[in-house]
């Protein structure tokens with residue numbers, strides 16, 4: 001299905017919906033991955049920090065699906081920024097996952113005050129040129145981080161993975177990324193089911209379209225040309241979150257969801273994160 005693929009700025013195709021696996025533990029991974037593959041997911045978003053790369057790799061191996069049908073993303077953890085450590089921890093991530101390349105490797109947080117993200121990214125550029133990573137990018141970069149990165153490195157990030165949901169729609173950053181052909185992936189796309197899915201606008205639209213509140217929110221992300229990585233360990237929800245390609249939201253409904261924005265950041269402000277401050 002053409003509609004479910006996004007072509008990154010280097011032409012590499014990335015599924016628009018991936019399964020986020022943060023907090024999926026070793027016991028539930030296999031069930032979640034099997035449900036996801038069954039539903040049609042081929043993209044999986046993990047990180048060294050999540051401590052589940054091995055479980056994800058094992059579950060994918062067991063499912064016996066060819067590697068080139070999959071899109072695997074992992075991330076460089078803050079504590080391992082720096083040129084040599086980036087190479088070392090990329091190698092650990094692919095060993096954990098049991099693969100010899102990543103589709104996408106991202107810097108997890110800029111940690112600008114520690115002044116290592118440029119050299120970390122340069123190491124990622126090297127791995128990219130060696131063919132060990134198909135696309136490289138960043139997470140949690142604000143405009144000023146991206147400006148600095150693009151001034152000092154050669155490969156424009158393919159992705160900026162940031163917190164986005166209707167209560168924090170990050171429109172200015174999205175516009176900046178659009179202008180520079182950096183695709184935005186929304187993390188926490190469902191706001192971790194902390195109140196958003198019960199909002200009266202979302203539930204009314206769900207009724208109107210005969211969809212669930214989560215499907216309305218996820219379709220709203222796609223309408224803004226974002227990639228999404230909703231997390232669930234529950235097979236029914238995994239299925240529900242992928243089943244959104246058979247409808248479109250009207251422009252007025254998209255605008256109504258846009259109007260829910262209240263700049264309500266749930267996660268950390270990237271300017272406050274430094275090496276060692278998150279565990």
Ligand SMILES: NC(=O)c1ccc[n+]([C@@H]2O[C@H](COP(=O)([O-])OP(=O)(O)OC[C@H]3O[C@@H](n4cnc5c(N)ncnc54)[C@H](OP(=O)(O)O)[C@@H]3O)[C@@H](O)[C@H]2O)c1
Nearest residue numbers: 020021022139187188189190191192214230231232233234
């Ligand atoms: N780059 C970064 O810094 C960063 C930061 C955070 C997250 N991420 C990535 O983004 C992914 C998604 O973000 P997230 O996990 O923070 O939040 P999320 O996807 O917005 O929400 C996940 C929560 O919503 C529930 N849920 C999922 N589908 C649902 C549905 N259809 N109806 C009702 N509830 C539903 C899940 O419950 P159950 O699992 O119990 O079903 C889980 O508690 C992560 O897994 C991770 O891969 C990246």
